[in-house]
Amino acid sequence: MNTNLKISNVTKIYPGCVANDNVSLEFNSGKIYALLGENGAGKSTLVKILSGVIIPDEGKIYLNENDLKLNSPLDAKKNDIGMVFQHFNLFETLSVFENLIIDSDEERESLREKIDSIMRKYNFSIDLDIPVLSLSAGQKQKVEIIRCLIRNPKVLIMDEPTSVLTEQETSELFLSLKKFSEEGILIIYITHKLKEVMELCDEVAVMRRGKLVSVSEIKNENIESLANKMVGQNLKTIKKKKEKTSSDQLINIINLNFISEDPFETNLSDINFSVNRGECLGIAGISGNGQSELFQVLSGEIISDKNSIEFNKNYIGDLNPQERREYLMAFSPEDRLEQAAIPQMAIFENVALNNFKSSNFFNNGLINENKIKEHSKKIISDFNVNTDNIELKSQFLSGGNLQKLIIGRELITSPDLLICFNPTWGLDVGAINYIHETLIKINEQNKSIILISTDTDELLKLSDKISVIHKGKLSKIMNADEVTSEKLGILMGGGN
């Protein structure tokens, strides 16, 4: 039987960001569809809408012409939509079989037969009676897939399924997915990996900034064309004047390595680069490739070997962020609400988080509240933060205003180097432009920036030099003029 899934005019708005902007798509069984896009493009939101985790503000979902009301993941299950998430939802200490039957009310014996026949059919070999924790990532994924298959799904959605798999496991997965497709299951495959799309899928829908950019057949596309669509053309509304930058070296990273104890973090290996005064170095990459670790190593949240970071002719690799600030560095982390600011605290208290000594926020261990407030007022007016109440809790600022406050707090000490990580993530266009203008201004004042970002447009717009981080390694540093978005897209996906 043919399955037809239709997404009709779906819109989902978060405060300060349109995650899905009037998206309409149609899928038919027998084909494998790719949903392609950068981080933050809106594909996860769309998938969560399909699986009932998020309820859209507007728009409808039709399955075989029936209007679906997906108010919870349970509704999705009932309507034969199966979903395998990027992170496994399994009970590690329970056995495979227990994990499979946990949300089913069928009898154990008949279920076991059913599971056995599914495994025979698709050539899965997993011992049902061992605990899940002893399985490999690929096997765990198979357990998740079997859990969907038990319910005879019409639609199977795979969210970035290969991020944890080895090459071998990936090709096994592709074989199974093709088989499912032949059986008549409609498959939607979410990814940002271009190679996989080319290898596996029949049709591809590209999303960018919440909008559906294109729908096309794979045979009409190649990696370059898809990369281009995914990343978007450069919108050079704000143009940086490319002056000759100085050759005066400000920061030099020498053979920096970081090995994490946390298996969910990325190790950094042999990072080498330098930034001159007045220069902006952009670091591109798909998130989760070591950006967060790199930021923390640069900011001093993770301390490294003293000699691995040379800043202004001082070796500072072993200093913490506060000490690095005294050498005129400043930092704007990615996570505004959990790291860069504390939402439950007032604006002026958040300003005091940048304890630069000569700001005199704290004298002899006491809080100098007047000084902090005076300073906060200056930041608010200098950086266009849209409020005049510095006692306001910062959770009431919009994302854009909060980011202006954070950037203002970091810049008010006139640092020589600003390191920022996704500074415009989730902001509206006005705030993005403001932040971009501010960053350009910093460069014009002969101060430097390291811009770690997953937004390629932003990088091409602001950077003088660009490098790509992939699996904790930096590519060679390229001049921004010579780089195209296609080339970045390929490097970001691990190509050459």
Add this chain to the structure above:
Amino acid sequence: MIKIVKRDQPSRAIFFLTPILAIFLTLVAGGLIFYILGFKPFEALKFFFIVPIADKYGFSELLLKATPLCLIAIGLSFCFKSNNWNIGAEGQLTFGAIVSGGVALLFYEQEGFYILPIVILAGAIGGMLYASIPAILKTYFNTNEILVSLMLVYVSKLILDYLVVGPWSNPEGFNFPETRQFSDSARLPLLFEGLRIHAGIFLALAAVVISWFVFYKTYLGFQMKVSGFSLKTAKYAGYKGKKMIILVFLISGACAGLAGVGEITGPIGQLHREVSPDYGFTAIIVAFLGRLHPVGIIFASLVVAITYLGAETAQIFMQIPKYTGQVFQGMILFFLLASDYLLFFKFKFIGSKK
């Protein structure tokens, strides 16, 4: 129909109202338990909460019990505010009592104004030393401070046991497990003739004032606040996390140690096996019931102190086991945690539409 809706932000008013709601619910549930046990609930509650503090002596006893609770809870609030889970105040109290008791015994049969300050200081240092163990293990060896501080409680109680039975036991004490009586110079003075309330209450009040100042006026207080909200932010701001962890443990240990001093140099006047009826554990409830706020902790310590007195009264007049006091303490914490749900969620009453 009633619907539960998430609040946009935790409500400030509810933040201070839930402790009162928790106390109210505890009274209701307590009354119910008394009823099931076959007592008249109102009468029982009266014996529990009103009779004990109806006279001057009772009120003095209330303050006597509230003093260590308040002192320890103030110390704990330094830890809890900064995301350090020291639950071994009972052990720090015991060890503080051991050290100060040891010093007091050194001055046996001596008199002098200098003795008491040395004894008090010894108690604070004892508590700090004992609290430094979980702190150092946490900062340098990544151990879990909850487990370490808790287990050390039993160690300290066994050390005390050994000392009062063995080397420190009173030679003229007919083998009772207790030391000699301290000399008067090593005792905290009583405030009123005939009442047991002693000068230790000033230590508690001083702790309240100092903690308020530190929390709201100093850089340390600011760092603790930030660390309490987000350790990630504290790290990003470059606060010296390890130093702060050790400092808050030392403060909290000193307070617990002082509470120990108050017990042995106040009403008891010697070391024996039971220096504290679990004040160190009960103070955890006090700290949370008082919302980790110095003034809140004063009120909370008074409320919880009544459960100690009430349990004794109820045992005498109604033959209810005194452990009922612990039941009430448990219920307060239970209902407090439960009503904290209201901080983040609210009930919405919706008329039936269909």
